[in-house]
Amino acid sequence: MTMQHQPVETGSGPTLLAEEPTRDSWPGVGIVIGGRSPSRMAWKRVRQDKVTMTALVITLLFIVIALLAPVLTWLTGWGPITPDNKAINPDTGNQPYGSLGGISLQHLLGVEPGTGFDLFARVVYGLRTSLFVGFASAVVSTVVGVVAGLAAGYFGGWADSLLSRIMDVMLAFPQLLFIIALTPVIQNALQTDSHGGTDENLRLLVLVLNIAVFAWAYTARLVRGQVLSLREREFVDAARIMSAGRRHILFRQLLPNLWAPILISFALAVPQNITTEAALSYLGVGVIPPNPDWGALLSDASQFFLQDPMYLFVPGVLLLILVLALNLLGDGVRDALDPRSHRG
Incomplete structure (x- = not known):
């Protein structure tokens, strides 16, 4: 044989x-x-974990709903900023007609008090906003963190000292407070008559950059620690003996061996960024109305909780399910990529 x-x-x-x-x-x-390749063995562990597979299915379902938001709202006949004045009662302060916030065949999740916006359309488009900010900021912070971690771990010396001190400073910042303070300042600095987009789009860009700026240090610290261990291994010494350049060692020898911690860091960063974006919108410094956002929906719903509890219940529960599914998926990916870890 x-x-x-x-x-x-x-x-x-x-x-x-x-x-x-x-x-x-x-x-x-x-x-x-x-x-079997490591990726196949990891996928086998994921498939054998019922909790991780359930989280994966829920996450994919949310992503599909966000991508099909225009189709779904076209089928229902209501857009995110299309009011239905016939669904709210002006005699009761524009509260929805009927029970449970006006839930009916015409409005699947009811309508917003005061505005008459269809809550299903607002929730679906708000999901697109949350996922875009969460994934985009995670991509930016991961790329910056990987580059900084590679440089600090491989070159060492003054480069490692400088980058490590910058990481320490970024990790010491109270992230939420500084994002609240910097978001309007940065937007006003970037706001011009020829910025090429609407104010809403510019605010999304500012949110992505602000969240990424305060999140990259976590990935950089993780990658730096892995590189400090890998750079002393035999295959790196063999590459040096064969006169391989620094670019080859960094991107062809070290980086392929870092995909597991990088993927884990990315998977755990997405739900954290979504929660941060929702908190910013709840505090009034996130997405600009009338663009829908789950954090803004929760902020508005808190004013009508006694009159219309469903207005707060629907986006709140959906946000909980999304963040919980992403966190469980990240934990499952971490367990699958680390053969020494076992779920209890």
Whole structure:
């Protein structure tokens, strides 16, 4: 019986892994023997974890709903800023007609008190806003953190000292307070007559950048620690002996061995960023009305809680489910990529 192997570099150095399955050479025996890549083994662990798979399905469902928001609202006949004055009663302070906030076949989740906006349309479009800010800021912070962590861990010396002190300073900042203070200042500085977009779009860009600026240090600290360990491994020494340049060592030797902690960091950053964006909108420094946002919906709903509890209940529960699913998915990814961890 023969099997072909090739060296594969991992976080613990080069190991042997079967490249392609081969058949037994004995006549009449058709046993296929092959190795599994780390990604396949991780995916197998994810599939075997019912909690992680449930979280994955819920997350994908939310993403599909956000992508199909225009189609879903077209089917219902109401947009996020299309009022239905016939659904609210002016004699009761524009409260929705009927029970449970005006839930009916025409308005699946009811209507907003005061405005008459369809709550289903507001929630669906608000989901797009939350997911965009959460994922976009996580991408930016991860890219910046990976580059800074690679540089600090590999070069060492004054570069490591400088970048490490910057990380310490960023981690010491009270993130939410500084974002609240800086968001309107940065927007006013960027606001011109030719910025190429609406004020709402500019505010989204400012939110993404502000959240990313205060989040990249977590990823950088994690990557730096991994690089400090990997740079002393035999496969890095072998690359140096073969006169490999720094770019090759950084991006062809070290970076491929960091995909697991980077993916874990990204998966855990998304729900945190969504929560931060919702908190900013709740405090009035997030998404600009009339753009829908779950944090702004919660802020408005708090004024009508006694008259219309469903107005607060719907976006609040959906935000809880989304963040919980993303957190459980991030924990599952971490467990799947770390063979030594086991869910209790």
